[in-house]
Amino acid sequence: MHPMTPAPFLVRSRRPVRADTVNLTLEPVEGACPPFLPGQFTMIYARGVGEIPISISGRTRAGGYLQTIRAVGAVSRALCRTRRGDLVGVRGPYGTAWDVPAASGMDVVVAAGGLGLAALRPVVQELVRHRARYGRISLIVGTRAPMTLLYPRELDRWARAGVDVQVTVDHPDHEWKGPIGLVTKLIERIVFEPRRTAGFVCGPEVMMRAAAGELVRRGVAASRITLSLERNMKCGVGRCGHCQLGPLLLCLDGPVVSYERAARLMAVPEL
Amino acid sequence: MDVVVLESLDPLIEELRSAGYTVVGPTVQDRAVRMAEISSAADLPAGVGDVQDPGSYRLTSGADGMLFGYAASPDSAKRFTQPPRQTLVRMRDGAFEEVDEGAPRVALLGVRACDLAAIAVQDRVFAGSRHPDPAYRRRREALFLIAVNCAVPGGTCFCVSMGTGPKATAGFDLAVTELDAPHRFLVETGSERGGEIVARVPHRRAASEDVHAADEVSRMAAVRMGRQVDTDGIQHWLPAAHDSPRWTDVASRCLSCTNCTMVCPTCFCSTVEDVTDLTGQVTERSERWDSCFTLDFSEVSGTHARGSGLARYRQWLTHKFATWYDQFGTSGCVGCGRCITWCPTGIDVTEELACIR
Structure with a gap:
């Protein structure tokens, strides 16, 4: 698979945490989320808008990623506007981790x-x-x-x-x-x-x-x-x-x- | 390595075409040597030379009948290894579908030693990384490389300093040295498929005079190198010179036009763009060449890591000659001199490096 091809994920829940910030939980359409280490990030893709790196904030009970996103640019605004059931693209996890x-x-x-x-x-x-x-x-x-x-x-x-x-x-x-x-x-x-x-x-x-x-x-x-x-x-x-x-x-x-x-x-x- | 002599390149071009390759070689277009499809040796720039200086490129008449009597052209092999724009993913009906743009079978004729070195650098970036690119690998495998050893280096060339030329030593299928009196081509084989192609065209075994004549071409080219860079310890002293006053000086001449990064055969930076069709049903995501000289290259949350032209020029030059080693274990510069020739204000990296040091 090409390293730039995202995997389809569904927005399982979307909770606003403050005026400009939401907690999204994302689960893969197929299979399980790859494991991640503290500090690693995913590239999240908002269809037709673009892709940005977002740190992984945790794993949900169902095995999804919790990702906290603040609406700052075009892509983060689009991701903050997603609703439960929407499709996004996810690549990763990538990067170095905190050695706790x-x-x-x-x-x-x-x-x-x-x-x-x-x-x-x-x-x-x-x-x-x-x-x-x-x-x-x-x-x-x-x-x-x-x-x-x-x-x-x-x-x-x-x-x-x-x-x-x-x-x-x-x-x-x-x-x-x-x-x-x-x-x-x-x-x-x-x-x-x-x-x-x-x-x-x-x-x-x-x-x-x-x-x-x-x-x-x-x-x-x-x-x-x-x-x-x-x-x-x-x-x-x-x-x-x-x-x-x-x-x-x-x-x-x-x-x-x-x-x-x-x-x-x-x-x-x-x- | 088998070394043979061809009287003409036409049977070779013909053989490559019948083997299914599109043969791409130097041609004259818009008063410059450009890489384009050729169907015979008659399409090659016979008797053409060039004069290259900082910010200046002019074709001249070269040695009578010689087909490769000029230096690096604005085209490198980059657009064949890393297309200027490639579609990555298509999305419709809630599915992401990977787009395979295919790997055209191209035989590149006239690849210089510096450009072979540049391809080897790109191999490290795209194929040798922790996240290898299978499409890049397929394009590389489909690319048949016919090197031409430089006889007449340009005024902006410094491949000898970078250890990449002027003679092609590796990374080619075939390497050609053009000889005169009589006009003929010494051909070295660098791969199995190169050997198979040569075996099918009329040739004779090279005599020692042919080999000596070719050695002399490369020796003379090395001696006539237009410029030089002292690369000793550059990986350490260049990043350490981040506050050199010379950066202010060069920034006053740099237009941040991105020309140097576009003609550079190793500059690999890219960005990604999304286009949705009018129905809103299909979105395509493509990757295209980008340049560290643009302001939005370093944009994060509305601010720019490198807001000044000074910082952008410093990033490019320092990356090219020094931090590239940290990232990819090699220099990012192959000494082709294109960035000097095609800089509209004639900024000369060899001069800047000498001043910064």
Whole structure:
């Protein structure tokens, strides 16, 4: 089969999670979803409009993919408008993954900015599933406003399962009593043993640079911090050339990249 | 390797045609050498030469009766290995159907050593990847490659620096060196099917004078190379020079026109387009050549990773000469010089690299 041929999937459910974002669950018309690892993505195709990379946020009980999509461009808007029973194309899963088991025995800091939590959800699920293997687990989430927070019920569940969940917002409403401002501020507050801590970071690039930078400043090894990077992507399989970041083809060498490698590349403007 | 001499290319062209190949070779069109279908050696550009300089390409009269007395033409083999546009998928009635555009049996006559090297680079991208492209493989297998060893390198050529020429050493079915006094063609066989074709056309075994004459053609071509690049350590020093002031200088001359990427025989970047018919029932998805010089190439959520012309030129040159090694284990440049010749403002990569270093 040609690597650019999508498999037909059906939209099994569509739940708006905020004004511009939906949770889609997608199941193949035939057969089962291929297995995925935390951090991997699929190329989802909206018929007649185009195809975009979307992180896999989880697996449904029926075996489908949960994918959280925000309406930003033509393709994501079309995917957000799909209805239950609609046909979409799916290729993948593609890309590198977050090595969660490698953090066994360590403290873990998961830092999510905005939609970055959608990519990190399988990481937190994996941590919670094997809670006893890890030391202190902190999940810090930055979001625009209380209303734009992703997966609020799961955040409560994870907190009850022994994760220190901290949320900060840019624009508080009248009821908000939590922290306001950057995710970086929260890193200053949380407790971890830097020399045995792993960091998983995903969000806008400025947020990732700041968060990973702060972890390093507190003594976490850059090699133990992994980020998920985003670039324009047309193929997901190393043939379109769009997702280059210096030597990396992010569809093959990423999206999950160690901060040790990414820091140098992210520091070059417009690389 | 069998080495034979042909008095004329006509029986070879005839034999390829009767074996079912469309023979494509150099012809003169629009005052340039273009690759097009030929039916006999009479279609080849006899007595044509060229003068290539930064931003300049002119045909001239070359050596009397010689058929290959010019350097790389604007056409490379790329459009035969990677068609400028190919339909990938057709969708109707809720089904995705893979489109096989077929693999035409084409015999490419006049492929230069740099272009053979470029095909080998594309093989790594499309066939040697973790997600190999079966359609590419079929096209490559259907492509019969007849190399021509360059006698007269162009003013913008630097294949010697890139280690790709001027003599074709691998990756061909047949390799031809055109000799004069008397006019004849030394033919080396590079594959079984190449040998089978040659065996069916009138030939004689090459004498040592023929072989020496051909060696001399390649030796002289190497000596007359128009340009050079010092590639020593380029994989390391070029990415490290990301803040060189030279990038600002070259960006002031670069129009971001994409010409260099279109004529480049290894530039493989593509984008995907959807077209739905008027009934709304059938949608076709096709892949077409794209260029890292366009603004939307790096667009993500309304912003551009490489918004400036400087960043786009730096990306192209750094990828071509350095980060290509990281991704594909080889240089992306084969030294054909097309990007220099066809740059409307005459930007010369060899000069830019020397200045950046």
